[in-house]
Amino acid sequence: MKNQDCSKHAGCGCLKPADEVDVNRRRVLNTVATSLVAPIPFVSSEAFAQPAGMLLVDADAEENFKPLRPSDLVLAKPLLVFPFDAQTGAPKNESRLNKIVLVRLPEDRMTPETLARSASGVLAYSSICPHQFCDVKTWMSKENVLACYCHASKFNLFDGAKVVGGPAPSPLPAIPLKLEGEFLAIAATPQRQGE
Numbered sequence: 001m002k003n004q005d006c007s008k009h010a011g012c013g014c015l016k017p018a019d020e021v022d023v024n025r026r027r028v029l030n031t032v033a034t035s036l037v038a039p040i041p042f043v044s045s046e047a048f049a050q051p052a053g054m055l056l057v058d059a060d061a062e063e064n065f066k067p068l069r070p071s072d073l074v075l076a077k078p079l080l081v082f083p084f085d086a087q088t089g090a091p092k093n094e095s096r097l098n099k100i101v102l103v104r105l106p107e108d109r110m111t112p113e114t115l116a117r118s119a120s121g122v123l124a125y126s127s128i129c130p131h132q133f134c135d136v137k138t139w140m141s142k143e144n145v146l147a148c149y150c151h152a153s154k155f156n157l158f159d160g161a162k163v164v165g166g167p168a169p170s171p172l173p174a175i176p177l178k179l180e181g182e183f184l185a186i187a188a189t190p191q192r193q194g195e
């Protein structure tokens, strides 16, 4: 099946998402870039403070925010989202530390624990890399892992986002999902793996 995500290679038949095509080049550039800034000593707990029941909206949307359904997710194409504040009709506090990465994956490949946190095959994790806090948003189809483009940490989303490569010291924090009607919603207070 042709992957329609290859926006840089329209018509080429490439099976790789565009993000993956550039990951090696960007890894080099970002390794240089992140080595020039002081490391952040502490990651905020904002990503863990989202109340249960909040719907989710595309982090790149600028207006007309629409809560997401499972069918809005393309298989194995990560999407960065924010929790949606229904009272204001806008994303709740657009700090990047609130950013969540959603990925829809085949349910039959998930461990039972991971499957229990999913909703219609959609998984949610904090998108903030536990290493030096870049956004984690690159799907590598050959290895079936989510990767951080800064220093190439890799996470196995089928099994609790465990680290399977790179310098990340811990898995991505998991955010349990549920369905609110037809929409994806946060199911419970997010947890760091192992808690």
Ligand code: FES
Residues within 6 Å of the ligand: 129, 130, 131, 132, 133, 134, 148, 149, 150, 151, 152, 153, 166, 167, 168
């Ligand atoms: S910030 Fe270094 S691997 Fe993600």
